[in-house]
Amino acid sequence: MSQQQFRTNGVYDRLKFPEYEYQEYPKWVTRPNGQRCIVQNLSEELRVAQEDPEGNAPAEAEQSEKAHLLRLLEQERSKNDALRAELNAKADEVDLPDELKVGDKPPAPTAPVGTKATTAAPAKPTK
Numbered sequence: 706m707s708q709q710q711f712r713t714n715g716v717y718d719r720l721k722f723p724e725y726e727y728q729e730y731p732k733w734v735t736r737p738n739g740q741r742c743i744v745q746n747l748s749e750e751l752r753v754a755q756e757d758p759e760g761n762a763p764a765e766a767e768q769s770e771k772a773h774l775l776r777l778l779e780q781e782r783s784k785n786d787a788l789r790a791e792l793n794a795k796a797d798e799v800d801l802p803d804e805l806k807v808g809d810k811p812p813a814p815t816a817p818v819g820t821k822a823t824t825a826a827p828a829k830p831t832k
Contacts, residue, residue, distance in 0.1 A: 731745050737758045744750045757769075796805075 730747075730750075731743050732750075733741050734744050734750055734753055735741050736753055737756055742753065744753060
């Protein structure tokens, strides 16, 4: 035999085939719940990857994540409120000046050293 390693009996000898070009899509992917499906492009593959194991769509998963984060935020706020109340109780025990006491109000803005404190002029009414 010549350069070929398999015998074709001349059937394909005269045909010219194009070079092989890899195509990523369509392809099989595995969903988070274990099922396999065929995707046609990258956006479908990303959508399938974002699904949660219960099979909810990505938007529903995003809503559940948002609800979870809101619950965590509420827990942290309640912890902060409890700590603030405890700190206020301890501050009341100690005779501190009013500007050092922690309260619900933010501290008054102060001007940087070496500058004059200026206040914004009220806006003129429009006609």
